[in-house]
Amino acid sequence: xxxxxxxxxxxxxxxxxxxxxxxxxxxxxxxxxxxxxxxxxxxxxxxxxxxxxxxxxxxxxxxxxxxxxxxxxxxxxxxxxxxxxxxxxxxxxxxxxxxxxxxxxxxxxxxxxxxxxxxxxxxxxxxxxxxxxxxxxxxxxxxxxxxxxxxxxxxxxxxxxxxxxxxxxxxxxxxxxxxxxxxxxxxxxxxxxxxxxxxxxxxxxxxxxxxxxxxxxxxxxxxxxxxxxxxxxxxxxxxxxxxxxxxxxxxxxxxxxxxxxxxxxxxxxxxxxxxxxxxxxxxxxxxxxxxxxxxxxxxxxxxxxxxxxxxxxxxxxxxxxxxxxxxxxxxxxxxxxxxxxxxxxxxxxxxxxxxxxxxxxxxxxxxxxxxxx
Amino acid sequence: xxxxxxxxxxxxxxxxxxxxxxxxxxxxxxxxxxxxxxxxxxxxxxxxxxxxxxxxxxxxxxxxxxxxxxxxxxxxxxxxxxxxxxxxxxxxxxxxxxxxxxxxxxxxxxxxxxxxxxxxxxxxxxxxxxxxxxxxxxxxxxxxxxxxxxxxxxxxxxxxxxxxxxxxxxxxxxxxxxxxxxxxxxxxxxxxxxxxxxxxxxxxxxxxxxxxxxxxxxxxxxxxxxxxxxxxxxxxxxxxxxxxxxxxxxxxxxxxxxxxxxxxxxxxxxxxxxxxxxxxxxxxxxxxxxxxxxxxxxxxxxxxxxxxxxxxxxxxxxxxxxxxxxxxxxxxxxxxxxxxx
Ligand code: SF4
Ligand SMILES: [Zn+2]
Ligand SMILES: [Zn+2]
Numbered sequence: 001x002x003x004x005x006x007x008x009x010x011x012x013x014x015x016x017x018x019x020x021x022x023x024x025x026x027x028x029x030x031x032x033x034x035x036x037x038x039x040x041x042x043x044x045x046x047x048x049x050x051x052x053x054x055x056x057x058x059x060x061x062x063x064x065x066x067x068x069x070x071x072x073x074x075x076x077x078x079x080x081x082x083x084x085x086x087x088x089x090x091x092x093x094x095x096x097x098x099x100x101x102x103x104x105x106x107x108x109x110x111x112x113x114x115x116x117x118x119x120x121x122x123x124x125x126x127x128x129x130x131x132x133x134x135x136x137x138x139x140x141x142x143x144x145x146x147x148x149x150x151x152x153x154x155x156x157x158x159x160x161x162x163x164x165x166x167x168x169x170x171x172x173x174x175x176x177x178x179x180x181x182x183x184x185x186x187x188x189x190x191x192x193x194x195x196x197x198x199x200x201x202x203x204x205x206x207x208x209x210x211x212x213x214x215x216x217x218x219x220x221x222x223x224x225x226x227x228x229x230x231x232x233x234x235x236x237x238x239x240x241x242x243x244x245x246x247x248x249x250x251x252x253x254x255x256x257x258x259x260x261x262x263x264x265x266x267x268x269x270x271x272x273x274x275x276x277x278x279x280x281x282x283x284x285x286x287x288x289x290x291x292x293x294x295x296x297x298x299x300x301x302x303x304x305x306x307x308x309x310x311x312x313x314x315x316x317x318x319x320x321x322x323x324x325x326x327x328x329x330x331x332x333x334x335x336x337x338x339x340x341x342x343x344x345x346x347x348x349x350x351x352x353x354x355x356x357x358x359x360x361x362x363x364x365x366x367x368x369x370x371x372x373x
Numbered sequence: 374x375x376x377x378x379x380x381x382x383x384x385x386x387x388x389x390x391x392x393x394x395x396x397x398x399x400x401x402x403x404x405x406x407x408x409x410x411x412x413x414x415x416x417x418x419x420x421x422x423x424x425x426x427x428x429x430x431x432x433x434x435x436x437x438x439x440x441x442x443x444x445x446x447x448x449x450x451x452x453x454x455x456x457x458x459x460x461x462x463x464x465x466x467x468x469x470x471x472x473x474x475x476x477x478x479x480x481x482x483x484x485x486x487x488x489x490x491x492x493x494x495x496x497x498x499x500x501x502x503x504x505x506x507x508x509x510x511x512x513x514x515x516x517x518x519x520x521x522x523x524x525x526x527x528x529x530x531x532x533x534x535x536x537x538x539x540x541x542x543x544x545x546x547x548x549x550x551x552x553x554x555x556x557x558x559x560x561x562x563x564x565x566x567x568x569x570x571x572x573x574x575x576x577x578x579x580x581x582x583x584x585x586x587x588x589x590x591x592x593x594x595x596x597x598x599x600x601x602x603x604x605x606x607x608x609x610x611x612x613x614x615x616x617x618x619x620x621x622x623x624x625x626x627x628x629x630x631x632x633x634x635x636x637x638x639x640x641x642x643x644x645x646x647x648x649x650x651x652x653x654x655x656x657x658x659x660x661x662x663x664x665x666x667x668x669x670x671x672x673x674x675x676x677x678x679x680x681x682x683x684x685x686x687x688x689x690x691x692x693x694x695x696x697x698x699x700x701x702x703x704x705x706x707x708x709x710x711x712x713x714x
Contacts, residue, residue: 083632083669083680164523165548189524189548194672197527204540214542233546 004372005365006040010064012324012362013298016305017060020323023305024060024296026053028186032074032088036291037065040300046291049079066300069291072184082289089191092198093292094205095284096152097180098145109337110139113368120334120369138367140339141179149180150312156183156278159205163234164188175317177299177306182292199286207235207277210269215239217257217265227254242276243268298323303362319343324359331361335369381499384483386453387476387569388503395454398447405455406584414448418455419588425475426468426595430482461578462589465596473570480565481558488519488554507568508561518544518551521560526550529560610709611695612688613637623654629683629691631655633706635670636682640707645671682707 017024027033030053036046037059046069050056060068071078072093076086099106107123114120114127115134126133153173160166172184190201203209212218215236216226228236230247243257244250257265284290293299293306304321322341333349333356340346346360353373364370382389395401405411424431453476460469487500501512501519510529512519523545530538544551552560581589609617616634619626626634631652638648645667652663672679684705688694703709 081628083666163545163548189522193524193527196531197524200527200531200540201523204545207541209536209539210541211536213537234544235541 001041001365001368002371008329008372009040009066009300009303009362009365012303012358013066014061014064015325016298016323017057017064020296020305021053021057021060023307023323024053024056024294025308026056027070027295029074030056032076032078034071034073034075034078034085034291035059035294036069037063038067038069038300039063040066047079047081049077060297065297068294068297070294071289071291073288087288090288092185092188092190092201093285094156094183094185095176095180095281096149096156096183096279097176097281098141098149099139099179100281101145101148101152101279103145103148105142105144106139109142109145110137111336111369112137120336122336136368138369139179140337140367145179146317150315152279153181153183153312155276156205156280159278160185163204164190173309173312174295174306175304175309175315175321177293177297177304177321178301181309182306195286195288198288199282202280202282202285205278206280206282207239207273210235210273212262212265212269215265215269217262219262222258222262224254224258227257238276239272242272299366301366303359303366322359322363324362326357326359328355329358329361330355330373331364331370332373333364333370335364335367339363383449384487385480385503386450387480387572389450389454394450400451402458402579402582403584405451406582412584414451415455415459415585415588417448417452418459419591421452421456422459422468422472422592423595425472426599428471428475430475430479457573457576458579458582459585459588459592460573461576462581462585463592463596464578465592467599468592468596469573470570471599473573474566476569477562477566480569481562484565485554485558488557491517504557504561508564510561512557513549515551517553519554519557520549520551521557523548523550526552526560529564532563608710609637610700610703610706611697612685612693612706615695616693617651620651620654623656625656627691630693631666632670632680633683633688633691633693635667636680637706639667639671639679640682645673 031049031051033050034046035048035050035056036044037048038044048059050059071090073090074088076088078085080086110123112121112124112127112135114130114132115136116132117127117130119127119129121128123137125135127135157168157171157173160171161168166185166188170186170188172186174182174184176182190198193201215228216223227250228240230237230240230244230250232240240250244253257268295306295308298305303324304317305323307321309315309320318339318341330353332351332353333347334351335347335349338345338347341360341363342357344357344360346356346364349370361370361372365372382394400411405415421431456472460472484500484503487496490496497514501514504510504512508529510521510525512521514520523540526543527540530540536542540550608614613634616626616630619630620634634651635648638651639645645664648667649660649663652658670680682705683691685694685696685700685703688706689696694700700709
């Protein structure tokens with residue numbers, strides 16, 4: 001990124017941190033958490049301890065970070081090196097990212113930026129100008145992507161509440177600021193479990209690793225009566241609805257399943273993972289030493305804020321997460337894809353000099369699809 | 374501490390405070406060595422160990438799960454307590470391990486029976502309390518099942534590799550996992566063995582008691598049968614040797630060096646207890662901190678992640694590598710001596 005772009009983003013972010021500090025959600029038990037931040041074009045500063053929101057505010061204003069992070073873990077000494085921190089517990093975190101959902105629309109809103117010559121082309125595997133293969137993909141997620149991610153969040157909440165007895169108030173959903181959602185679970189029975197346990201929990205949530213026996217299909221003498229039923233709690237009930245469709249078809253389909261045999265049933269279960277299992281990134285949940293984007297902070301991949309969604313269904317990130325100013329700025333844009341922010345349409349731009357509001361300029365500059373003219 | 378009835382002490386003798394129990398019964402260890410009426414109990418204790426060493430479960434005098442005759446209870450409990458004394462006097466660790474394991478298996482059977490005993494509420498209440506007290510697993514009874522919190526279940530079940538223990542293959546409802554009595558006990562089997570083992574390891578070693586010598590000597594020769602010499606093929610790589618030398622000289626080994634050494638030895642199967650003494654000579658040695666850190670690296674405490682030994686490349690950047698030609702073609706110290714051209 002060139003110096004003028006960095007300066008522009010820094011100024012816009014600074015104004016945000018100044019005007020919108022109330023957006024920043026200082027996590028509870030602040031002093032037990034590890035903080036970290038990144039500045040434009042430089043590495044990560046982490047292992048920071050912060051006392052309260054005053055100190056956090058100061059840190060933001062003084063450093064104007066491109067990205068700010070905070071641990072989900074609680075430590076006795078958050079500022080010491082990793083193995084001396086004395087880990088105590090960690091909130092349970094889930095990451096749902098549109099890019100992991102492999103939606104068909106994705107191709108239509110992904111561009112490739114050449115690392116050699118900066119040429120922007122529609123999703124190709126080679127630079128159309130210099131043939132270089134060193135390409136960086138940037139996606140401008142569409143509504144379909146956002147909606148599909150929301151569906152996963154809803155599925156996740158259901159499993160958390162119904163199967164794992166997490167109370168609704170302790171589940172907080174955040175838009176990540178870019179392509180997905182972060183779901184935080186506070187004060188659950190899972191605070192103190194380690195990484196292997198969390199990994200096992202993600203298998204449960206994503207319906208992975210199930211064996212036919214657990215759903216009534218035995219290798220020898222399978223028993224109709226132990227097949228799941230519509231009214232069953234948890235995955236048995238969810239699987240019933242998925243596989244039988246309606247109550248009336250249950251008996252007929254069980255007969256089919258039995259006829260097809262054990263390994264076919266295993267295959268059915270594996271396919272079900274992809275359909276009814278919740279699509280979460282298991283690596284994120286099992287990492288209990290990670291620092292996560294701080295709620296309320298700006299994501300430098302988009303210039304949008306990571307904010308809490310109180311009404312997920314109605315939530316529109318392109319209206320509610322865009323906080324940068326309306327002041328106009330002149331940029332050189334090379335953005336072949338149309339996008340919408342704050343209810344205004346922008347693009348496509350083909351290497352044009354334009355004057356547009358800061359929030360839209362920042363969005364494109366963050367995606368490397370524009371620079372300050 | 375649990376309040377135990379006679380049947381319970383006989384079934385779960387490891388729950389009793391050994392010294393106190395003997396005193397309450399009006400006995401001293403010396404009496405067992407000298408009193409002709411009691412001496413045969415030492416013989417019985419020896420038998421109990423011998424059977425365990427053979428990998429079998431000692432057949433007790435219990436009739437079902439009740440004490441059969443008046444005299445059986447003392448025999449039952451005394452033979453257990455005396456077995457511990459004999460084991461301590463012999464100092465044979467292989468025997469202690471085998472004994473603890475066999476005793477755990479024995480108790481497991483009773484525990485399972487007690488849990489399944491729906492007709493006797495007090496029995497399964499006791500079993501539930503044993504599990505709760507010793508292993509901090511909160512068991513609750515619900516219809517024919519025992520239910521425990523999912524988080525508790527995960528902590529124990531992740532050590533099992535069979536797929537049926539995966540959470541997804543369990544009946545989960547309301548944040549709890551439903552288990553049969555058999556599964557409940559199976560879940561804590563390992564802890565039961567560890568518990569009995571640590572109880573024996575931590576018991577005070579008495580000085581030799583007249584009348585015990587014969588059985589102790591028999592144990593020493595018995596244990597010879599089980600000594601397995603672990604043959605270490607090849608030797609440690611230069612970086613590890615160097616780190617050990619530095620520590621032995623009482624010089625300071627940087628944190629990264631200690632990390633390398635500890636993770637290397639842990640990966641080679643050494644235990645925290647075996648490794649800790651290496652650091653004794655370090656100028657800043659602190660036993661508590663060392664154990665804490667080692668346990669952390671081993672993944673047995675805190676976060677539960679097991680750390681792995683850093684790569685040779687990483688160690689080179691930390692000035693910890695002292696490569697020789699024997700290091701050729703390896704990328705991690707753990708591979709040293711394995712890849713032979
Ligand atoms: S090459 Fe690897 S094994 Fe050999 S001394 Fe260096 S770090 Fe150790
Ligand atoms: Zn190019
Ligand atoms: Zn899309």
